[in-house]
Amino acid sequence: RKEVEQDPGPFNVPEGATVAFNCTYSNSASQSFFWYRQDCRKEPKLLMSVYSSGNEDGRFTAQLNRASQYISLLIRDSKLSDSATYLCVVNIGGNTPLVFGKGTRLSVIA
Amino acid sequence: SQTIHQWPATLVQPVGSPLSLECTVEGTSNPNLYWYRQAAGRGLQLLFYSVGIGQISSEVPQNLSASRPQDRQFILSSKKLLLSDSGFYLCAWSATAQETQYFGPGTRLLVL
Numbered sequence: 001r002k003e004v005e006q007d008p009g010p011f012n013v014p015e016g017a018t019v020a021f022n023c024t025y026s027n028s029a030s031q032s033f034f035w036y037r038q039d040c041r042k043e044p045k046l047l048m049s050v051y052s053s054g055n056e057d058g059r060f061t062a063q064l065n066r067a068s069q070y071i072s073l074l075i076r077d078s079k080l081s082d083s084a085t086y087l088c089v090v091n092i093g094g095n096t097p098l099v100f101g102k103g104t105r106l107s108v109i110a
Numbered sequence: 111s112q113t114i115h116q117w118p119a120t121l122v123q124p125v126g127s128p129l130s131l132e133c134t135v136e137g138t139s140n141p142n143l144y145w146y147r148q149a150a151g152r153g154l155q156l157l158f159y160s161v162g163i164g165q166i167s168s169e170v171p172q173n174l175s176a177s178r179p180q181d182r183q184f185i186l187s188s189k190k191l192l193l194s195d196s197g198f199y200l201c202a203w204s205a206t207a208q209e210t211q212y213f214g215p216g217t218r219l220l221v222l
Binding site for chain 2 (some may be wrong): 030031032034041042043044045046049068087089091093094095097098100101103
């Protein structure tokens, strides 16, 4: 089983739609979780950290379910500018580097 | 504030030629440093990471090597490039292994 798994997509949604991505992780000892965004031909950038109680940043909401070992990202009222690849990132503990999922591609269509 | 620099932005090299990509970080001390490669349309592949000067961990055995001659300098090298070395090379830093990684702008390498 891969350490971090994501649906590669693409997710094609109209402007204004709500879209959700899930990501599963295999190591139950994982301590910290993040969502990154990567635009085409650019470097990944931190979108938001994921906290145990869930957290929201504007139109974006991140949730963590430790029992089922998955994290989610919800985007409300999608904008054209949300089109990007969203990477799920997990820290599996100790001094091991963060593990990046392969990403989920989102295309928001006018 | 911290910044991370990579150069060059784009590089076209013939097969069999050497490679040297440089990454430097400003505004922090003793960062963890990382080299990733991303093939077109694919995910990030961790190549090397370093927790201190002279300390390099290799994740994928191949014809690439990394060095950290100074605290905030990380260099990726190859003696002879292969076609399969083409890709987007990203350097990143973090304060510790568990914390957020911040990426440089990347170097797009095309081996012909």
